[in-house]
Amino acid sequence: MSANTKNPLAAVTAPPTPGAARQEAREHRHALFRGRAIIGLGLGLLVVFGLVTAAVLLLNPLTLDVPVTRAIQDLNFGPLNWLLLAVSAPGFTPWNFIFPTAIVIGLGLLRRPAEAAFLALAAVATLLDDLVKVLVHRARPSSDLVHVVQQLASYSFPSGHVAEYTLVFGFCFYLAFSLLKPGLLRTALLVLLAAMILLVGPSRIWMGQHWFSDVMGGYTLGCGLLLVVIWAYRGWEARRVTQDTTLAAQT
DSSP: OHHHHHHHTTOOOOOHHHHHHHHHHHHHHHHHHHHHHHTHHHHHHHHHHHHHHHHHHHHHSSSHHHHHHHHHTTOOOHHHHHHHHHHHGGGGGGGGHHHHHHHHHHHHTTOOHHHHHHHHHHHHTTTTHHHHHHOOOOOOOOTSOOOOSSOSSOOOOHHHHHHHHHHHHHHHHHHHHHHSSSHHHHHHHHHHHHHHHHHHHHHHHHSSOOOHHHHHHEEEEEEEHHHHHHHHHHHHHHHHHHHHHHHHHHH
């Protein structure tokens, strides 16, 4: 077996032998099968995002947001405080550009140009969050209602941190889940990526920079956009499976 077939993140760089072509086709089919479990998560969340947005625009969600924020901020424990601050750090400028760029470059170095391109697409899709912020025009939490670690000047709904983490780390989660074979590396990556996504929401609330409804908007919008990116990637992957299968049949 060649080095390319042993490494799940390596690409075929030379004309494949018949056996290698069949192996490549099998690996892509397995990736599609493993990854399809994540696809259904985004559909309902797009509907939820619309409902959350309507609630922010038409109702007064502060009756829920303020108690939730105060309850989370009551979790005042040294190591936990440090963790919540650290989780949000990669979402601030310039790290919100550096981290996705570094991951895209890393995938390119691993000879996964298509995966790098779709991850770049996921990162660019986070710009939709800024458009929604302008349209909704919601103010950040104020220090007279909750504790604010640092006041930010931009609008509040939805949370850009949460949307970006869900999109970028979520697509990385999908790649690790579908491309890597079960093992310690795969498990460690999945746990780390899932932790970043799940903790960033409470982190933004604890810091007093977003309301609970902002965070829910970020999660639902991010998951909906992530679904679109995964659909596009799976369409590309399916075409590659077809090409590899056809090549294997012809040789």
